[in-house]
Ligand SMILES: O=C(O)CCC(=O)C(=O)O
């Protein structure tokens with residue numbers, strides 16, 4: 001296919017789950033990396049959250065709009081620091097992402113929360129559902145830097161059947177509809193695969209959601 005003429009391909013992974021490789025231009029990727037650094041160095045900073053059953057997450061997270069920690073949202077961090085605002089830029093990007101993925105206008109709830117996930121070479125994320133939102137709006141996921149294996153499963157179990165998708169810098173993955181509550185995770189990243197021009201050592205993932213929550 002001629003990408004210049006038709007745009008990047010859309011790869012269906014499951015009903016309602018779509019992978020759009022290379023959806024972000026290199027300039028937008030660089031801009032988002034810069035902004036992620038700013039958000040991560042903000043007053044609410046980045047956290048490796050403790051897990052309810054012990055241990056600490058290996059992924060460092062920054063929340064925007066609503067603070068997420070296993071397994072709920074709040075407007076403040078445990079020490080009372082207010083969560084940073086949700087940037088309009090990410091709301092616009094999320095709407096455009098869903099419209100590109102489903103080739104239809106977006107008419108769902110407003111996007112109001114983003115998690116910025118940083119993976120160093122050893123970080124991974126176990127199979128889980130994104131189920132702390134009250135809105136059925138699709139989850140939008142953007143990848144920057146190192147590639148990873150993104151495991152996209154089913155709504156019933158943490159185990160097979162699942163599909164392993166290679167997510168590279170600039171890729172968009174959207175999951176909604178019948179796949180909204182599918183289990184998914186990141187069993188590994190591929191350290192050193194980021195384009196050196198991006199200036200990022202590791203992987204960033206921005207996941208954008210509609211919380212459906214009100215103060
Ligand atoms: O890093 C990813 O690609 C997935 C992140 C994720 O599933 C989450 O933040 O809930």
Ligand SMILES: [Fe+2]
Nearest residue numbers: 128129130184
């Ligand atoms: Fe998730």
